[in-house]
Amino acid sequence: MRKFISVILALCLVAALAACAGDTTQESSTEPSSSASESSASEESTEPDTSEDQTDAEPADVMSYDEYVAAELDTEVTIEAYVQAKQSWWEDKATVYAQDEDGAYFLYDMACSEADYELLTPGTCIRVTGFKSEWSGEVEIIDGTFEIVEGGDSFIAEALDVTDLLGSEELIDHQNQFVQFKGLTVEASQDANGNEAAFLYNYDGSGSDGDDLYFNVSYNGETYTFTVESYLCDNTTDVYKAVTALEVGQTIDAEGFLYWYEGVNPHITSVTVVE
Amino acid sequence: MKRNHAWLALLLALCMVFLTGCHGSQERTAFTVPEQLDMSRNYDITFWAKNDTNMRQTEIYKQAISAFQALYPNITVTLRLYTDYGDIYNDVITNISTQTTPNVCITYPDHIATYLTGDNVVVPLDALFTDARYGLDGSEVLFDAPTMEEIVPEFLEECQVNGHYYAVPYMRSTEACYVNKTMVEKLGYTLPETLTWDFIWEVSEAAAATLGEDGVYAVNGQKVLIPFIYKSTDNMMIQMLRQLDAGYSSAAGDIQLFNDTTADLLLGIAGHTAAGAFSTFKISGYPANFLNAGQCIFAIDSTAGSTWMGSDAPLVDIPPEEIVDFETEVMMIPQFDPENPQMISQGPSICIFNKEDPQEVLASWLFTQYLLTDAVQIAYAETEGYVPVTTRAQNNADYQAYLDAAGTDTDTHYSVKIEATELLLEHLDDTFTTPVFNGSTSLRDAAGQLIEDVTKSVRRKQTVDAASIEKLYADTEALYHLDSISRSGGKTELGALPAASVALLVALAVVWAGILAWALAAWMRRRRKRGTRSV
Numbered sequence: 001m002r003k004f005i006s007v008i009l010a011l012c013l014v015a016a017l018a019a020c021a022g023d024t025t026q027e028s029s030t031e032p033s034s035s036a037s038e039s040s041a042s043e044e045s046t047e048p049d050t051s052e053d054q055t056d057a058e059p060a061d062v063m064s065y066d067e068y069v070a071a072e073l074d075t076e077v078t079i080e081a082y083v084q085a086k087q088s089w090w091e092d093k094a095t096v097y098a099q100d101e102d103g104a105y106f107l108y109d110m111a112c113s114e115a116d117y118e119l120l121t122p123g124t125c126i127r128v129t130g131f132k133s134e135w136s137g138e139v140e141i142i143d144g145t146f147e148i149v150e151g152g153d154s155f156i157a158e159a160l161d162v163t164d165l166l167g168s169e170e171l172i173d174h175q176n177q178f179v180q181f182k183g184l185t186v187e188a189s190q191d192a193n194g195n196e197a198a199f200l201y202n203y204d205g206s207g208s209d210g211d212d213l214y215f216n217v218s219y220n221g222e223t224y225t226f227t228v229e230s231y232l233c234d235n236t237t238d239v240y241k242a243v244t245a246l247e248v249g250q251t252i253d254a255e256g257f258l259y260w261y262e263g264v265n266p267h268i269t270s271v272t273v274v275e
Numbered sequence: 276m277k278r279n280h281a282w283l284a285l286l287l288a289l290c291m292v293f294l295t296g297c298h299g300s301q302e303r304t305a306f307t308v309p310e311q312l313d314m315s316r317n318y319d320i321t322f323w324a325k326n327d328t329n330m331r332q333t334e335i336y337k338q339a340i341s342a343f344q345a346l347y348p349n350i351t352v353t354l355r356l357y358t359d360y361g362d363i364y365n366d367v368i369t370n371i372s373t374q375t376t377p378n379v380c381i382t383y384p385d386h387i388a389t390y391l392t393g394d395n396v397v398v399p400l401d402a403l404f405t406d407a408r409y410g411l412d413g414s415e416v417l418f419d420a421p422t423m424e425e426i427v428p429e430f431l432e433e434c435q436v437n438g439h440y441y442a443v444p445y446m447r448s449t450e451a452c453y454v455n456k457t458m459v460e461k462l463g464y465t466l467p468e469t470l471t472w473d474f475i476w477e478v479s480e481a482a483a484a485t486l487g488e489d490g491v492y493a494v495n496g497q498k499v500l501i502p503f504i505y506k507s508t509d510n511m512m513i514q515m516l517r518q519l520d521a522g523y524s525s526a527a528g529d530i531q532l533f534n535d536t537t538a539d540l541l542l543g544i545a546g547h548t549a550a551g552a553f554s555t556f557k558i559s560g561y562p563a564n565f566l567n568a569g570q571c572i573f574a575i576d577s578t579a580g581s582t583w584m585g586s587d588a589p590l591v592d593i594p595p596e597e598i599v600d601f602e603t604e605v606m607m608i609p610q611f612d613p614e615n616p617q618m619i620s621q622g623p624s625i626c627i628f629n630k631e632d633p634q635e636v637l638a639s640w641l642f643t644q645y646l647l648t649d650a651v652q653i654a655y656a657e658t659e660g661y662v663p664v665t666t667r668a669q670n671n672a673d674y675q676a677y678l679d680a681a682g683t684d685t686d687t688h689y690s691v692k693i694e695a696t697e698l699l700l701e702h703l704d705d706t707f708t709t710p711v712f713n714g715s716t717s718l719r720d721a722a723g724q725l726i727e728d729v730t731k732s733v734r735r736k737q738t739v740d741a742a743s744i745e746k747l748y749a750d751t752e753a754l755y756h757l758d759s760i761s762r763s764g765g766k767t768e769l770g771a772l773p774a775a776s777v778a779l780l781v782a783l784a785v786v787w788a789g790i791l792a793w794a795l796a797a798w799m800r801r802r803r804k805r806g807t808r809s810v
Contacts, residue, residue, distance in 0.1 A: 206328050
């Protein structure tokens with residue numbers, strides 16, 4: 001009898017453990033469907049997830065850069081361009097700098113799964129459909145969806161030297177492009193208390209390590225504010241470290257993307273001290 | 276027999292192991308207030324704080340830490356700064372799973388409701404409030420802390436979740452409408468004592484109608500004019516619904532947002548947007564930038580953003596040459612019923628995260644309490660259009676002198692900022708908050724998203740009508756998972772147990788029943804044997 005009871009108990013325990021294992025499987029398979037569809041999408045093709053509307057819609061004609069520039073704000077646009085840099089990903093939305101031979105695009109909060117975000121390596125050709133918009137002077141494509149162009153070639157933009165365009169009206173024609181500035185002088189920045197420094201954490205010095213960096217540079221007697229956008233280049237990057245080591249009066253060369261916020265506000269990706 | 280005992284012991288041990296595993300290893304024990312703070316030990320506590328990208332606020336935090344550490348040299352406070360509540364929320368959520376939450380954290384009560392989905396994650400403060408030694412104004416507290424009665428009751432009530440206090444208020448603000456009075460009068464209107472929605476829409480549409488064929492608006496002589504810009508469209512929808520006594524959510528967590536009144540409001544907003552009268556921060560940019568450039572007449576933003584508003588604003592984000600001169604009027608947000616105004620109460624609160632060491636929690640509580648002292652409260656409130664959360668600080672002579680000095684300079688005593696502060700002080704009884712439950716953050720986001728989507732649709736020349744709003748409701752509800760929030764306080768209804776789970780529970784019950792039956796049988800046998808020997 002004792003043997004029998006022991007065997008029954010052991011069988012029950014095995015059954016319980018089997019049920020536990022079964023439950024785990026069940027949980028995995030009932031995880032949010034988005035993750036399942038994300039992984040299958042990335043395994044079966046390189047086409048990222050698109051919204052239902054987008055999938056059902058006829059593919060739109062791809063605009064040239066000039067057509068994009070001519071398009072009115074708040075109209076739907078479709079462009080093809082090459083990823084230059086990724087700024088951020090959060091909750092299935094990606095913000096990306098893209099460019100082609102003719103011009104550049106800032107793709108803000110574009111629908112993108114985390115798996116697809118990994119596919120957006122520099123040079124990758126993508127087709128983006130979204131709405132042309134303007135936020136505080138920055139012209140961008142918002143509410144966009146994208147797909148990777150199968151068999152598309154690759155393109156990495158060389159930095160365009162726009163030093164002599166600083167202060168001119170033509171500079172905005174190169175908005176969002178990968179650009180370089182040469183021979184800039186580091187000027188003192190003033191925090192909210194009037195203290196001077198070569199750079200500030202946040203625009204007024206209210207931040208700390210890891211926040212955006214702001215620093216002033218001058219060229220031909222005019223002073224401009226440059227930014228190291230912490231999402232684009234965090235505090236582990238060379239440019240972040242280089243800017244935190246700047247000294248007032250140094251001469252520098254800088255590269256970055258020609259972002260706009262109430263005026264030119266480049267997002268700097270590299271800084272070299274020349275003198 | 277001994278061998279069977281060994282097997283049974285093994286089975287029991289296995290059961291214990293698996294049951295312990297099922298229960299989860301992340302749970303902490305509930306906090307209980309220690310008898311006393313062990314001053315012989317050192318404590319390192321982290322404080323995640325939010326500032327409004329304002330250097331002075333950062334300094335006040337640092338000064339507060341320094342002063343507190345002077346009183347408690349064995350407690351070291353490490354400050355981590357954020358400029359966005361959302362970032363704090365996201366980081367806390369990430370750190371809950373790894374048990375690396377901060378000790379003290381600036382927060383919204385909405386966020387706490389989500390944190391509370393984990394057991395014993397956030398410390399309930401009820402016992403700490405009333406502790407005779409370390410509670411508010413307790414006998415062992417080494418500084419002059421406020422009593423519980425001195426915390427403005429309305430503000431304290433906002434920190435209650437599920438019948439317990441999980442936070443203390445830190446600062447309070449509301450929204451204000453910053454008006455370019457000069458432009459209103461140029462259009463031939465006179466500002467009423469209390470703004471109404473009708474007035475704002477009428478003036479805004481009149482301003483938009485001054486657009487000439489040359490693309491220049493006659494009223495401001497510029498090519499850009501957004502007569503009415505709203506910073507937080509979630510607040511816009513919440514306050515409109517509240518003023519109309521329409522549904523948003525119940526205290527228990529019923530989602531009532533998607534109703535006919537909301538649809539009517541959205542259709543109205545769509546019409547005004549089509550007339551060129553309205554846009555939002557998310558779509559166009561900061562209201563202050565448009566206001567100060569003479570490109571906006573009505574800018575609604577927090578009173579905690581008042582230092583950015585007006586021609587003489589001490590904080591600006593646009594080139595000085597773009598700022599125009601105009602008279603700024605600080606007014607209550609527009610009302611549907613001016614006789615019964617209603618406006619939202621908002622602002623940072625402070626919560627304490629639970630730790631294994633109750634002494635560490637007690638040290639965190641003492642620092643939290645220090646942030647309510649007059650010195651911190653008054654200094655921080657003066658950085659923006661904030662109101663101190665204690666009556667003691669509000670009535671402090673220094674604070675009263677600060678208010679009286681409104682307009683004497685364009686910095687500390689900037690008139691727009693102090694008028695925004697006075698607006699809240701005079702209307703404390705007209706403020707309200709929304710119910711807090713797990714999911715209330717999503718509901719708030721959804722409320723704003725409805726306005727953003729409708730406004731964008733109009734700008735994109737897409738149809739906005741009853742049918743499109745019906746679809747918008749469905750899409751928004753799905754996007755924010757509002758269909759999975761239950762009325763019983765936010766716990767998701769998961770439906771019936773899966774068959775495998777039922778099998779597991781039944782099997783466990785059978786095992787336990789078997790164990791008990793076997794133990795009972797063994798006990799009976801022993802009794803019989805003892806009885807036989809005694810004969």
